[in-house]
Amino acid sequence: MLVAIISFAATIASIVLAVREVRGWRVNATATSSSEKDATPAKTERVPYRASSVAWALAFLAIQVFIGVWGALGLVQDEPIAPVIMNTVLTGCVYLSLARPRLRPRLLALFEPGSRWPHPQAACALAMVATGIFATLALELPSNHNLLWMYPLCLLLEIFLVTAVVAGFFYLFQRRGAASAIASFVFFAIGIAEYFVITFKSQPIQPGDLTAIATAAAVGGGYVFSITSFCLYGIVALALAMITSAYAALLKPDRTSRTRKQLLVNLLVGVLCLGGVIGHVVLIDYYNFLYIQVYTWRPLESYYRQGFIPSFISSAQTIQPRKPEGYTKSDAQDLIDEYAASYDAGTGATSERSEAVEQFEEVQPSVIVVMNETFSDLSDYDNLHAGYEGPEFFNSIDDAVQRGDLYVSAYGGGTCNTEFEFLTGNSMAYLGNGVYPYTIYNLTHAENLAQQFSDLGYTTTAMHPNHATNWNRENVYRDFGFDEFLAIEDFEGADTLRGMVTDAETYDKIVEMLETNDDPQFIFDVTMQNHSGYDTGLIPNDMQTNYLIDGTYDPEVNEYLALIEESDRALEEFLGELEELDRPVVVVFFGDHQPFFPSDFNDAWFQGEDDATHSERLYRTDYVIWANYDLAGNEQQSQQEDISTNFLAAEVMNLIGAPLSDYQKAQLALRESMPAINMIGYQDQAGAWHLSSAVADEHATEAFSAAQKAREDLAKMQYLKLFDHGDSVYTKTLQGAANETNPNLAPGTTKIK
Template identity: 55%
Template sequence: MLVALISLAALAATVYALVRAVRAMDLDKKEARSRYLSAGLFLALQAFVGVYAAVGMVENDILSALVLNAVLSALSLASACAPQMKERLAAYLGPQGRFPHPLVGAIIFVLLGGAFATLALEVPSNHNLLWMYPLCLLLEWGIVTALLGGLFLIFQRRAGVPSVLALLFFVLGLAEHFVITFKSMPIAPGDLSALSTAMAVAGTGYSYILNPFCLYGMAFAALAVYALRLAALIAPRNQGDKRALVVNLLAGVLCIAGVGAHVTMVDYYNQLNIQVYTWRPLESYYRQGFLPSFISGAQTIKPPVPEGYNIGTAKDLMAEYAEEYDAAEGASIERQQASAQFGEKKPAIVTIMNETFADLSIYQNLHAGYEGPQFYKNIPDALQRGILYVSAYGGGTCNTEFEYLTGNSMAFLGSGTYPYTIYDLARTESLPKQFRDLGYKTTAIHPNHGTNWNRENVYKTLGFDQFLTIKDFQDAEKLRGMVTDAATYDAILEMLESDESPQFIFDVTMQNHSGYETGLVPFDKQVDYPIDGMSDPEVNEYLALIEESDRALKDFLAALRKLDREVIVVFFGDHQPFFPDRFNEQWFPGEDEAAHAERLWQTDYIIWANYDVAGRDQESSVDDLSTNYLGSAMMNLVGAPMTAWEKAHVMLRRDLPALNATGFEDKSLRWYLSSAATAPEDYPKGSPVAEAIAARENLAKMQYFMMFRDGKDIYTKVFQSAANETDPNLAPGTTKIK
């Protein structure tokens, strides 16, 4: 209420002072009305804040209210004194002052207006600009200023249209603030395809409260508008001067065109190193600025259309591969036995994507005698196990789960792309949809915020009935402040024991998340592996966590062995931690480039059952594959009904055993970087690599069809995340995804 009082009192005082000032000028009615109108925008902003605060929609911060109203009052009075201001500026900045041409002074104020407009965009959501990279801030200022300057010149040195753009930058910053408040996600390029949906749900369940930074942003927007007005006062249009009209128009068009050429021709991701790739995109936006991050994302989200692609060709390819599967693997006695058993028993399917679980003994035992997670490595009765080639390193968890749940590969989606936050996945197949159609209850678990990677929306789209988040693990056991693997396994066991219905459960653990210099691992759980005789606290903390994961997995599988129902477990790590690259560079010099890279982009997986799967040997047979194939491999092994997409995966692996965002493997088990696929003519026809490239091209066409169909309406929609409701049939505290 104090903000309302300050704003309304300031408005009244400003109006009073404005009326007195205009009357003192002894102007005719027309000129007096013009002076009042020139202050109208700033008075309107004051009135808006006062009324908005009076209804409780502005945080009660006195300092921001005082600053905003001081700025608005001052600008209102200054606007009413425009002729006097023009004379003073002309005397100081015009031809008789410091500059030979008034346009030079105008450019100074346009540059200043661009700076204020940039701050109006950033400040409402980005509260610590000192954390922002200076060059990114400079780049954003340059883009904003060029746009404002271009409009200023195109409209013949008038301030009206560029002022509207400056206000729109503030509105965009305000929208960013509200989107972050509601979704814990920044505005992504894909959201532009869902504006109609956003407008439809904008008034439902949301409170649009302005915080102090929103008020500061409004103050900067007002200063931007006034700076542009001063630019127009210094260098007004020369009436009737056609040459000046043409010059202004051409210069303005060049400014706008320059921005367009810059954002389309400069590769932000690779050339400027502006990348939205952290596990929480907000940090990228805070460090790099809204416009640079948004442009970088926009440049990378458009999936390339495979050469020769059309819907008919993709469907035919999938049908051909499916027919081959039905005639070969699908017709085998082993597969038929497993299928009959699956249809009868409908075993529970439990997938554990274990945070940063990897066997770092592949790095020459870390020069410390490290042998890796011992229980995991010595499970004797898995259906299948091996290396899992992933498309994430050091972070990017969501891309690994995307590949597993949908069977799509990041190999065709570009670097720095995160489908969960960009693409509309409603049309693509997914394991939870598939099992839900088979009569299974589908549950996702992630003991952290459901907004991370937009999961609360994506999981609904992918077919999960319910999603357990950190809210459901408030009293759970924690390690370093993170919910333990064991706590999530206990939740799974409770679901399996309390509900006999067939279930598909997907558990994304949190225990092993970086960083690894917290020092919070209890003494009795600590390990010490001196690397080349030197102890590394970061590595030791990570390895201690992996030992805890190994111990928890041992206890979980032991409990499942005693459980009186059939359960399939798929267990894998999402990516390696961020530090093994230094070991890779130091200890493996001079080796094949692709093999060298792939060592970083691999974890491990097992497919295990607590019962004898008919037709299958449970002797932990080894088969290295990539994450996009893992779901299909599991479905094939356990006898579950398979789609044509999954059957195609099984058959593709004859020529393309594995692929990820970094490279691909041929049937001779040799790895190639992804760039090799762009030059198939470099390899002999019929060679393993040529056949792998051909299979990769076929997979690209089928995947484009599975995800994008005709390439239209491919981006993320705005979901009604606030529409969740409690269902009495679910576990206590669990939210139902509507």
């Protein structure tokens, strides 16, 4: 409320100053009119820049009013210093905006012939440099609180790019201040968006996020958009950029004295500035030439130290998939054949596998995959210093086929990437930082579980109780060959928790499908209940938890833990129902990623670790493979096996005796040297983790060297399977036209919803 009081008081002060300045216009106009012979009446006198000055003043007033309202709603950090500074600057900008007509003659007098000041054009250029600096600050300050930590050359590069853009628009629109002010506002808006994304996901904005704006909007209702003092300092920088633009515009010649040459020069300068930025971004390799690299294991640090724009450009340039070093199509296929042959001679030749294959052919079990939103066991973080033991039922399952830690490539968000890894068996490790294959790449040729089960005669169903457009699922599922996709409209009237359809409702739908259709089924359930944010306060009293972290109650953490307890309860009930079902069913249950907040615990409580071990803790969830029948060749005593998401589907198919593709066989054989891999790093046979950038040398262990070779081999095999198919790399949806046909759908199958 303090921020609201300060802002509204400053708004009143701004209005008082504005009224006094406008009255001064009238007095000056009257005095001028009465002193001139045959003068035009004052009320009809047209003084340049009055209308535009009012517009500038209203823009600054609108910012003050908005912050006042936002503060009254309790959505601004309640401390006095930042709002006082911000409102002082905004009030000053209101006054200076309306003073433009009065001050313009004095400003122009500084550049009269014989003065020591530079030419007006040079002054405009200097003003644009100042505007660029302020706009850069407006971009960075909301989320990057210590600019002194930035690499100086990266900061200079960012200032150069921002200045070129604001100056380009300034000159392109014939030195109009509004053009550069709007450009500055866009940079500020990006900075605010970056602040919110970091707040909600603990991750920066990355290029792939631009293809998922609709998804972000669809799930954004659970977040609280409160701002900090640093956001207010960003507004200060924006206001300074705008007022500098406003005064730079005063230096242009009057409309009556402009020449065609001046118009052409302005246009040329604007085109050169904007064209130079485009050419720079297209032609300069940020990753290899400028060494601006976004480290997958700590992307936030990369953005903080290198700046938003350089880091974003570097990430964008890596979206184009690059061929692995030494890649040829024939060599990649040879690798698949060699690894597949190794599987056939090893695991594939065991009696356990033979028994499972024989049983699968006989019973044709239905396979239910539950990718549970944000499900993870945070007791890994020293029991949260609160005695937290994790999801009770999940951890007590002792009759599973297999269970363990699951290494994923998403943290705090990016559900679709875990989904992509599981369904296709491909790893995000080779696709760059901030990439979302569902929204970017052409996946019509990608091998996937839906297609695989469909070829076995299964009915295939995807299920997600939210909008079908989220993460482009409606198109991806069609390409994958799912017979049906149940989205939010198929859950009308379902129970919700915090406005999200509950896990239990999706499980009820699955049981209903199993009871009403005797065909073997593959059902892929992407739940929604546990989606962030976790400060809604909508958990019913009987579900709330009261864990004190180091003696302090954290409402966000407790809301999340309450949701996990509810997921755990629903899972117990679901498996209990399946035990009573008179048909064979296999359940694969796993979490897609951790919530956004454990990074704080990780940094505070696990200091001194190597980067790989420290980072991988954040990219670890849990999985369990469970069956309601005695699975041949397996003791079903919850054997522990840690794995990564891209290998999990092949592991499931191997355990239940289902037919395997050569690519899946190759993956299983390759796991002997590299048991797990994700976008952070990879694990060797000895259990040690190595960052993706790690390189084996003559001192490397045998296990590390073998894992690195396996990683290189998998890169070539994956590139062959994902990209070397002759069609466009990018999805038709990204190119502006939704896929209309599905080459994977067999004749007569049901059209996907």
